[in-house]
Amino acid sequence: MIQKSPSAAYDPREVEARWAAHWEKAGLFKPAERGGDPFTIVIPPPNVTGILHMGHALNNTLQDVLVRFERMRGRPVLWVPGTDHAGIATQNVVERKLAGEKRDRHQLGRERFIEQVWAWKQAHGSTIVKQLKRLGASCDWSRQRFTMDEGLSRAVQTAFLTLHENGLIYRGYYLVNWCPRCRTALSDEEVQHEPLKGKLWQIRYPDAAGGEGVVVATTRPETLLGDVAVAVHPEDPRYKKLHAQKLRLPILDRLVPVITDPGVDRAFGTGAVKITPAHDPTDFALGQKHGLAAIRVMNAEGRMNEAAGPYRGQDRFDCRENILADLEAAGLLVKTEDYDTSVGHCYRCRTVVEPMLSPQWFVEMKPLAKLGIEAVQKDGMTFSPERWTKVYLDWLANIRDWCISRQIWWGHRIPAWSCRRCTPAYVEKQAIRALSGNQRMDEQAAGIHVGPEAPEKCRSCGGTDLEQDPDVLDTWFSSWLWPFSVFGWPGQTADLKRFYPTSTLVTAPDIIFFWVARMVMAGKYFMKRLPFKQVVIHGVIRVEGGKKMSKSAGNSIDPLQIIDRMGADTLRFSIAQMASEGQDLYLSEGRFLLGRNFCNKLWNAARLVLGAESFGKIAPAALAKVRLTLADKWILSRFEATRAGVTEALDQFRFSEAARQLYAFVWNEFCDWYLEIAKLQRQSDDPGIAAGTEIVLGLLLEKTLRLLHPIIPFITEELWQQLPESLRASSAENAIMTAPWPAPETPLTDGEAEQSFSRLQELITQVRNIRAGFRVPAGRKVPLTIAAPNGADLLRSHLAVIERLAGVHPVEIGGKAQRPAGSVAAPVGDWTVIVQLAGLVDLAVARKRIEKELQNLTGRMKSKQGRLKNDAFRSKAPAEVIEQEEASLKELEQEMARWNESLRQIR
RNA sequence: GGGCGCAUAGCUCAGCUGGUUAGAGCGCAUGCCUCACAUGCAUGAGGUCACAGGUUCGAGUCCUGUUGCGCCCACCA
Numbered sequence: 001m002i003q004k005s006p007s008a009a010y011d012p013r014e015v016e017a018r019w020a021a022h023w024e025k026a027g028l029f030k031p032a033e034r035g036g037d038p039f040t041i042v043i044p045p046p047n048v049t050g051i052l053h054m055g056h057a058l059n060n061t062l063q064d065v066l067v068r069f070e071r072m073r074g075r076p077v078l079w080v081p082g083t084d085h086a087g088i089a090t091q092n093v094v095e096r097k098l099a100g101e102k103r104d105r106h107q108l109g110r111e112r113f114i115e116q117v118w119a120w121k122q123a124h125g126s127t128i129v130k131q132l133k134r135l136g137a138s139c140d141w142s143r144q145r146f147t148m149d150e151g152l153s154r155a156v157q158t159a160f161l162t163l164h165e166n167g168l169i170y171r172g173y174y175l176v177n178w179c180p181r182c183r184t185a186l187s188d189e190e191v192q193h194e195p196l197k198g199k200l201w202q203i204r205y206p207d208a209a210g211g212e213g214v215v216v217a218t219t220r221p222e223t224l225l226g227d228v229a230v231a232v233h234p235e236d237p238r239y240k241k242l243h244a245q246k247l248r249l250p251i252l253d254r255l256v257p258v259i260t261d262p263g264v265d266r267a268f269g270t271g272a273v274k275i276t277p278a279h280d281p282t283d284f285a286l287g288q289k290h291g292l293a294a295i296r297v298m299n300a301e302g303r304m305n306e307a308a309g310p311y312r313g314q315d316r317f318d319c320r321e322n323i324l325a326d327l328e329a330a331g332l333l334v335k336t337e338d339y340d341t342s343v344g345h346c347y348r349c350r351t352v353v354e355p356m357l358s359p360q361w362f363v364e365m366k367p368l369a370k371l372g373i374e375a376v377q378k379d380g381m382t383f384s385p386e387r388w389t390k391v392y393l394d395w396l397a398n399i400r401d402w403c404i405s406r407q408i409w410w411g412h413r414i415p416a417w418s419c420r421r422c423t424p425a426y427v428e429k430q431a432i433r434a435l436s437g438n439q440r441m442d443e444q445a446a447g448i449h450v451g452p453e454a455p456e457k458c459r460s461c462g463g464t465d466l467e468q469d470p471d472v473l474d475t476w477f478s479s480w481l482w483p484f485s486v487f488g489w490p491g492q493t494a495d496l497k498r499f500y501p502t503s504t505l506v507t508a509p510d511i512i513f514f515w516v517a518r519m520v521m522a523g524k525y526f527m528k529r530l531p532f533k534q535v536v537i538h539g540v541i542r543v544e545g546g547k548k549m550s551k552s553a554g555n556s557i558d559p560l561q562i563i564d565r566m567g568a569d570t571l572r573f574s575i576a577q578m579a580s581e582g583q584d585l586y587l588s589e590g591r592f593l594l595g596r597n598f599c600n601k602l603w604n605a606a607r608l609v610l611g612a613e614s615f616g617k618i619a620p621a622a623l624a625k626v627r628l629t630l631a632d633k634w635i636l637s638r639f640e641a642t643r644a645g646v647t648e649a650l651d652q653f654r655f656s657e658a659a660r661q662l663y664a665f666v667w668n669e670f671c672d673w674y675l676e677i678a679k680l681q682r683q684s685d686d687p688g689i690a691a692g693t694e695i696v697l698g699l700l701l702e703k704t705l706r707l708l709h710p711i712i713p714f715i716t717e718e719l720w721q722q723l724p725e726s727l728r729a730s731s732a733e734n735a736i737m738t739a740p741w742p743a744p745e746t747p748l749t750d751g752e753a754e755q756s757f758s759r760l761q762e763l764i765t766q767v768r769n770i771r772a773g774f775r776v777p778a779g780r781k782v783p784l785t786i787a788a789p790n791g792a793d794l795l796r797s798h799l800a801v802i803e804r805l806a807g808v809h810p811v812e813i814g815g816k817a818q819r820p821a822g823s824v825a826a827p828v829g830d831w832t833v834i835v836q837l838a839g840l841v842d843l844a845v846a847r848k849r850i851e852k853e854l855q856n857l858t859g860r861m862k863s864k865q866g867r868l869k870n871d872a873f874r875s876k877a878p879a880e881v882i883e884q885e886e887a888s889l890k891e892l893e894q895e896m897a898r899w900n901e902s903l904r905q906i907r
Numbered sequence: 908g909g910g911c912g913c914a915u916a917g918c919u920c921a922g923c924u925g926g927u928u929a930g931a932g933c934g935c936a937u938g939c940c941u942c943a944c945a946u947g948c949a950u951g952a953g954g955u956c957a958c959a960g961g962u963u964c965g966a967g968u969c970c971u972g973u974u975g976c977g978c979c980c981a982c983c984a
Contacts, residue, residue: 283982285982
């Protein structure tokens with residue numbers, strides 16, 4: 001076993017820490033003072049409770065790529081960071097901590113509990129921020145905001161009061177999604193429906209006289225206790241005789257009417273539906289339509305209340321079991337069958353959500369949705385990929401009012417006060433009135449007062465016993481103001497003027513409804529302008545099988561671990577490379593090796609360029625003054641193509657395309673070919689060529705680093721700083737991150753050089769192929785003859801290159817092919833290479849190689865001949881396509897002839 | 908029930924507006940520690956582009972349908 005050479009692997013740890021600190025300290029993340037249209041992004045604020053996961057890593061890498069790209073293009077750039085107070089999530093975290101200390105928030109009381117949350121935020125809230133810094137996110141950290149800080153709270157209050165004044169916020173008694181664990185209402189978007197293997201039970205409701213009655217089907221038998229009717233389809237012949245009859249509710253023995261409604265599906269279950277307006281949205285609507293009462297049978301914790309009679313105090317799911325047993329005993333349980341259903345869960349704690357009738361605050365969304373729709377249809381807002389437009393519009397078209405009150409403590413307090421005397425009485429009555437169709441409360445009559453401060457006395461009764469509404473606002477009620485609240489709105493600040501509207505929003509598809517749509521509505525409503533013109537929706541991080549990556553599922557990959565082990569650049573490059581236009585990303589640890597190896601390759605390539613003694617001594621000159629070799633011209637031309645391609649890709653948010661092009665250029669062109677040739681050129685007898693090579697190497701490395709910088713900022717900064725200053729693009733701050741993005745240099749494009757060079761590449765590859773095919777020992781030089789009717793000059797001037805890269809010597813260039821015994825020949829374009837292998841040729845192997853080529857060629861020729869013989873093709877295809885086909889067929893024929901010649905020589 | 912995405916080499920995925928018998932990384936095979944890099948170098952094997960129709964001179968690429976997987980939305984109790 002041979003000793004491994006000392007590792008020259010790139011170690012990002014020290015480098016990344018150093019530059020992260022330097023950039024921030026030097027203030028490079030702040031927007032430049034110069035004029036010009038600023039490029040602004042507001043971060044999707046992560047939860048204060050958050051720790052960096054792959055979704056964050058993806059989201060923020062892409063934003064940072066755009067931000068750094070635009071910064072280098074010379075625009076003043078501002079990326080505003082911040083965190084979200086995340087009401088329910090944060091309250092849960094602190095409550096869990098208290099539980100660990102055998103305490104709970106009710107013991108502490110509201111005020112002291114809030115103090116605890118702030119203390120927690122003080123201690124742990126900056127975790128995610130530190131982690132974003134490690135990722136390299138070039139946010140202006142001096143402008144960091146928090147959705148509960150003073151300015152943003154003022155924005156929230158202003159927004160609430162404005163909407164209320166304009167009649168778009170109301171208080172109503174309504175059926176909402178209730179999480180019995182969090183003990184709060186949730187908006188429709190906060191409920192996640194998940195399939196559940198449940199049962200469908202058929203239960204008999206006898207008629208008033210105790211006769212047969214009717215059988216109903218239900219998935220939630222416990223709600224039977226709150227039933228107020230049974231509905232059937234008016235045309236259903238089975239139940240015609242029951243119309244307007246009464247039925248006897250099992251167990252409670254209450255009488256409920258049979259009503260008819262065309263909405264009942266005759267084919268489902270038994271065609272008879274029990275109606276529980278207080279615990280089912282469909283039933284609630286039906287109850288309204290038919291003027292039925294609503295009977296609540298559960299309390300806020302999901303336990304059965306007094307109305308549940310014998311089941312009072314039981315948990316809702318225990319009650320279900322008990323009721324089923326009792327029905328069974330009474331002979332009223334007719335049938336039990338398996339049934340796949342879908343049940344709503346709280347998105348924070350996974351508890352099964354209970355529809356519950358309760359008083360809440362709502363935003364009337366229809367007028368706002370209209371603004372959101374206009375954003376796309378009139379104001380030119382775009383989604384990338386475009387398909388999300390439809391998702392967005394469909395949601396807006398079917399929007400429902402937004403329940404914004406939450407029965408928790410951590411959040412923005414609602415600026416409303418109620419009268420202890422008037423309000424409870426009113427709400428009681430409202431519970432009944434709500435069912436007649438009017439859910440909005442008459443605030444005056446209810447003794448509810450909305451305003452920035454508590455009123456002196458109740459408008460309704462004149463009493464002074466007022467209390468502030470205990471509820472807080474939905475977290476998203478602050479998030480939707482983010483694009484302007486971060487700049488100080490409602491104040492008319494300089495930042496607001498300069499940076500609103502923002503440019504691009506980069507986010508994940510799962511918050512299009514929660515956040516994107518609402519920001520658009522708020523932006524247009526409060527600011528009269530779109531908050532951003534472009535919405536870039538990236539993919540969701542998933543693991544095999546399409547599941548979301550999540551810590552609880554134990555299938556997560558920790559981005560910080562990747563950073564620790566392989567560096568932020570590795571993480572970023574790998575992610576960018578995988579992020580193709582909105583496709584979901586399936587990750588595995590192995591996929592990060594691509595980025596790691598790439599960074600390492602770049603590092604070592606730079607070591608080669610910078611390491612030569614001659615490198616430091618060169619005086620950089622304009623390329624125009626340097627004598628360029630073919631290889632120089634070729635690589636410069638390839639650079640220009642890459643520059644153009646990467647710029648275009650980033651302009652179109654095609655991150656993976658940009659990364660792919662950079663990878664291919666750096667690795668397969670610059671390193672694999674140009675550097676190998678540059679090693680020779682450096683040693684050239686011609687001092688002009690040697691010096692020119694250093695200049696090309698230097699300039700090219702410098703520009704390539706700039707192209708790479710948005711994706712891999714740390715390593716590029718480090719290497720760039722190691723370049724002699726004379727080679728670096730000018731940057732006032734002396735940092736690559738503020739250096740200019742490479743400008744187009746069309747004169748570098750050299751099609752002729754690319755063509756000539758690729759002929760040499762083909763030749764070298766062909767010889768290597770022969771060497772490998774006949775097992776020529778790696779170190780052994782073999783003689784090569786090239787028959788070259790054309791291009792002999794090109795070959796002659798690149799003898800050294802051919803010898804070195806193909807492992808051949810001596811090389812003879814002639815007009816005709818001489819094929820001594822023991823040689824193997826192969827055509828390369830119109831050249832023929834003849835490799836002298838002496839004793840190494842195995843005739844069978846040689847024949848097989850050629851036969852394989854011939855087979856390949858025959859196939860290609862046949863397909864072309866067929867096409868060209870086809871009259872339809874000849875008459876309908878564009879002339880240039882036909883010409884191209886003819887030319888390429890001719891080439892194939894010639895190549896075929898020469899392979900055949902080779903085959904003959906073997907015999 | 909509706910909408911969307913995906914189905915391309917053993918694995919993970921590129922393939923923009925249809926035009927040379929399809930590309931990458933990993934893995935595999937063979938040979939290499941060649942003085943930037945073994946996190947590497949060279950060469951190679953490996954695909955009837957899910958299936959069935961259609962449009963077209965020409966389809967991985969466009970259209971229709973089918974199947975499978977995934978996601979989102981929706982008040983069949």
